[in-house]
Amino acid sequence: MKNIVTCKNICLSYREKEVLKNLEVQIKEGDYYVLCGANGSGKSSFVKAILNLVPYEGEVIIFSKAMCSENQIDLLEDISVVFENPNVNLVCETVYDELKFPLKNRKYKKLEYDLEIQKIAKQLGIQKLLSLPTHTLSGGEKQLVSFASIMITKPKLLILDEPFTMVDGYTKDKLMRYIKKYHKDTKCTVIHITHDIEDILYGNTVGILKEGKIVYSISKEEFIQDDRIAKEVGLKLPFMADLSLKLKYYNLLSEPILDMNKMVKYLWK
Numbered sequence: 001m002k003n004i005v006t007c008k009n010i011c012l013s014y015r016e017k018e019v020l021k022n023l024e025v026q027i028k029e030g031d032y033y034v035l036c037g038a039n040g041s042g043k044s045s046f047v048k049a050i051l052n053l054v055p056y057e058g059e060v061i062i063f064s065k066a067m068c069s070e071n072q073i074d075l076l077e078d079i080s081v082v083f084e085n086p087n088v089n090l091v092c093e094t095v096y097d098e099l100k101f102p103l104k105n106r107k108y109k110k111l112e113y114d115l116e117i118q119k120i121a122k123q124l125g126i127q128k129l130l131s132l133p134t135h136t137l138s139g140g141e142k143q144l145v146s147f148a149s150i151m152i153t154k155p156k157l158l159i160l161d162e163p164f165t166m167v168d169g170y171t172k173d174k175l176m177r178y179i180k181k182y183h184k185d186t187k188c189t190v191i192h193i194t195h196d197i198e199d200i201l202y203g204n205t206v207g208i209l210k211e212g213k214i215v216y217s218i219s220k221e222e223f224i225q226d227d228r229i230a231k232e233v234g235l236k237l238p239f240m241a242d243l244s245l246k247l248k249y250y251n252l253l254s255e256p257i258l259d260m261n262k263m264v265k266y267l268w269k
Contacts, residue, residue, distance in 0.1 A: 010058035021212040030187040037209030080155035084162035086146035139166040
């Protein structure tokens with residue numbers, strides 16, 4: 001399986017403070033890669049570097065092309081980013097126009113606008129918001145609209161940069177169901193940036209970012225089946241992974257169960 005994103009010796013400094021230190025990573029086509037790190041570990045800087053939004057040293061290759069000024073516009077056609085602050089993505093007066101804007105930029109035909117907008121609005125349950133001014137939306141509604149405006153372009157590489165800070169648990173679950181289905185159906189590559197260790201359970205591969213370096217890049221199964229790795233980097237295992245390990249220690253479980261409902265059914269059978 002080919003690499004979609006390759007970073008080689010990425011170094012980035014702000015005001016003489018080194019934020020990324022010879023960072024290296026390879027992310028495979030179709031992977032759901034969760035990059036986890038504490039605040040200040042360099043997560044946001046990593047996103048800015050791979051999108052060529054800040055000067056850096058080293059090399060970033062996306063879709064087999066160097067991410068540089070000459071290739072940036074072409075590469076961004078197939079990349080979508082959901083930022084922590086949804087206001088970064090919202091640029092139009094109404095929600096409908098917000099969803100039409102990326103389609104228009106990609107030269108969709110006018111007859112296709114309404115079909116695509118109504119389709120994703122129904123999928124995310126935001127039909128009633130389409131006529132509203134974006135500035136009147138709540139924080140959670142803005143995140144939903146921002147997410148819809150990103151996903152309507154059907155990206156090949158989806159980057160989630162702390163996307164759930166302004167939504168409640170119900171909305172997060174709705175967005176994650178959509179993302180997981182999209183990932184399964186399209187085989188797109190997902191990079192999920194987070195400080196929340198629980199988000200590791202969504203992915204296939206786990207990257208641990210610490211002090212500007214990716215110190216581990218391993219399968220989710222490797223990470224959750226041995227708590228020594230988490231302890232080494234100062235993290236706790238996700239609750240369900242930790243519970244599974246404890247039950248396995250007492251021979252009450254043979255394999256990890258990461259879904260709460262499945263765990264309840266197993267324990268009560």
